[in-house]
Amino acid sequence: MNEFALIERLRLRAGGVRRDDSVLLGIGDDAALLTVTPGTALVVCTDTLVAGRHFPEDFSPADIGYRALAVNLSDLAAMGARPRWYQLALTLPEADANFIDDCAEGLATLADAHNLVLTGGDMTAGPLSLTVTLMGEVSSANALTRAGAKVGDRILVSGTLGGPGQALAARLAGCAPDPECEARFRRPVPRVALGMALAAAHPRPVSAAIDVSDGLAQDLTHICRASGVSMRIDAARLPVPGAGKRASDEGRAHKNAPDEACLAALSGGDDYELALTVPAARLAQVLAVAASVGCPLTEIGEVVPVAELPKVSVFDANGAAAMLPTTGFQHFA
Numbered sequence: 001m002n003e004f005a006l007i008e009r010l011r012l013r014a015g016g017v018r019r020d021d022s023v024l025l026g027i028g029d030d031a032a033l034l035t036v037t038p039g040t041a042l043v044v045c046t047d048t049l050v051a052g053r054h055f056p057e058d059f060s061p062a063d064i065g066y067r068a069l070a071v072n073l074s075d076l077a078a079m080g081a082r083p084r085w086y087q088l089a090l091t092l093p094e095a096d097a098n099f100i101d102d103c104a105e106g107l108a109t110l111a112d113a114h115n116l117v118l119t120g121g122d123m124t125a126g127p128l129s130l131t132v133t134l135m136g137e138v139s140s141a142n143a144l145t146r147a148g149a150k151v152g153d154r155i156l157v158s159g160t161l162g163g164p165g166q167a168l169a170a171r172l173a174g175c176a177p178d179p180e181c182e183a184r185f186r187r188p189v190p191r192v193a194l195g196m197a198l199a200a201a202h203p204r205p206v207s208a209a210i211d212v213s214d215g216l217a218q219d220l221t222h223i224c225r226a227s228g229v230s231m232r233i234d235a236a237r238l239p240v241p242g243a244g245k246r247a248s249d250e251g252r253a254h255k256n257a258p259d260e261a262c263l264a265a266l267s268g269g270d271d272y273e274l275a276l277t278v279p280a281a282r283l284a285q286v287l288a289v290a291a292s293v294g295c296p297l298t299e300i301g302e303v304v305p306v307a308e309l310p311k312v313s314v315f316d317a318n319g320a321a322a323m324l325p326t327t328g329f330q331h332f333a
């Protein structure tokens with residue numbers, strides 16, 4: 001099967017919306033021609049997935065296709081944008097029609113759910129990798145960004161954190177991952193509806209936002225730097241999967257050592273949840289917006305003044321800064 005037949009297969013199976021007036025010219029010319037809704041800004045992001053690095057070798061082609069769109073949808077969600085169009089650059093070891101069909105099915109799961117249009121891409125031979133460029137729109141004044149967090153703002157996160165990290169750790173240790181964690185690892189659900197609802201809310205309820213993809217502590221540090229603030233996180237409030245399954249104190253080597261679920265929530269990565277800073281006066285509004293889209297939000301800490309450098313500090317239930325592991329987190333300590 002040649003390159004053009006593969007592209008046509010992709011278009012038919014993962015093309016998303018069939019007719020969209022915003023697409024003046026789609027797949028088939030040298031580039032696509034798109035029109036943005038007046039009054040909105042074009043929001044663009046790109047993420048590449050490389051086999052063995054961004055997904056395990058045992059992921060199905062459908063899981064890989066799903067993931068390529070999910071990670072980009074999460075970035076647009078963090079901007080408050082409505083996703084609309086995507087480009088797909090695919091590098092394949094061979095012209096494998098079965099791979100294309102399965103991968104397209106995974107892409108279509110999210111493309112259809114979010115009314116996306118596949119507007120073009122690229123196809124090359126080489127080691128397996130997928131690059132998606134996702135484009136969307138947000139009313140220019142409403143975009144959520146990493147800058148804007150203020151001292152006294154509350155810090156909130158959507159859903160639960162650390163499930164995918166726990167699944168990955170179990171896989172690496174050769175154990176069977178917890179099914180709930182594994183499902184979250186394999187098929188993350190980007191918080192698109194929450195991001196859009198928050199961007200549309202008046203008065204503006206969120207001062208800064210980011211999607212949690214590389215571990216909460218590290219990602220919150222990006223907000224700290226962009227906003228010129230520090231943060232204080234209460235480890236005991238972190239929403240972890242399987243509520244109540246936290247290791248008891250007796251189960252831990254040291255009383256003040258963080259449990260595994262807490263460590264995964266802070267540093268696991270692959271969560272694709274949103275982290276928000278919210279002025280205290282807007283807390284009720286944000287919780288109402290989240291409830292209206294059926295998304296759980298948990299308050300986990302507070303924005304505090306910068307002491308030396310913008311940083312994230314994590315405290316245990318006794319208010320002791322004992323929750324940071326000695327390795328891996330020096331960066332944020």
Ligand code: ADP
Nearest residue numbers: 007010027028029030088089090120121122123
């Ligand atoms: P060129 O050689 O001019 O770059 P291509 O042959 O790469 O053109 O692409 C031809 C058309 O097919 C373009 O519209 C391009 O966007 C589209 N296309 C190529 N690869 C993909 C893909 N993986 N998914 C969707 N569209 C694709």
Ligand code: MG
Nearest residue numbers: 030121122123
């Ligand atoms: Mg090309």
